[in-house]
Amino acid sequence: NAGVMQNPRHLVRRRGQEARLRCSPMKGHSHVYWYRQLPEEGLKFMVYLQKENIIDESGMPKERFSAEFPKEGPSILRIQQVVRGDSAAYFCASSPDRKLFFGSGTQLSVL
Amino acid sequence: GIQVEQSPPDLILQEGANSTLRCNFSDSVNNLQWFHQNPWGQLINLFYIPSGTKQNGRLSATTVATERYSLLYISSSQTTDSGVYFCAVEREGTSYDKVIFGPGTSLSVIP
Numbered sequence: 001n002a003g004v005m006q007n008p009r010h011l012v013r014r015r016g017q018e019a020r021l022r023c024s025p026m027k028g029h030s031h032v033y034w035y036r037q038l039p040e041e042g043l044k045f046m047v048y049l050q051k052e053n054i055i056d057e058s059g060m061p062k063e064r065f066s067a068e069f070p071k072e073g074p075s076i077l078r079i080q081q082v083v084r085g086d087s088a089a090y091f092c093a094s095s096p097d098r099k100l101f102f103g104s105g106t107q108l109s110v111l
Numbered sequence: 112g113i114q115v116e117q118s119p120p121d122l123i124l125q126e127g128a129n130s131t132l133r134c135n136f137s138d139s140v141n142n143l144q145w146f147h148q149n150p151w152g153q154l155i156n157l158f159y160i161p162s163g164t165k166q167n168g169r170l171s172a173t174t175v176a177t178e179r180y181s182l183l184y185i186s187s188s189q190t191t192d193s194g195v196y197f198c199a200v201e202r203e204g205t206s207y208d209k210v211i212f213g214p215g216t217s218l219s220v221i222p
Contacts, residue, residue, distance in 0.1 A: 015119070033210060042152075048207075048210075059209070099159040100199070101156060102156075
């Protein structure tokens, strides 16, 4: 059983471009979480999804950020019109119930 | 929302020493997890421990849910134990809720 897969591992974008981060949960996991981590800081909750549903998006900025977890395919975290402050590591975790398993993260750098 | 505190924020140990990390939380929880983030950024789930005591090799954890704290014990520390240790909690309720992370304890084990 493959672990949680995130891609790309590194993503470089210029200000104003769009960033799409992908997360394929472990087989059988129906819960997906996205977290953001700035250097030397902890993990900040962004959004919690189940298949085709957003359960809690209270940690996600209301503008420019969106997330989805479709019936088929990976979960996508989308950041439109990126700014330098969006530079961070973005981690995805999946869960069959409550125990979290993390992917390796995507390091987003905005030039 | 629920508040999670961890202590100490930083810890330096000589190889072979023992340590105790603490996690306090402000509300009743459905579950509590301990994670280790290694120097390469990878997050590993160490324990899923809503209550009671568990052991895994040189690591053990105890959660006293009624008093709203958890402890992570590291015995005979090794340099590979270096990294950041996070606790994460899900607030108690009848349905699934977001998982919130504490700020972490940064551990450095020196030879």
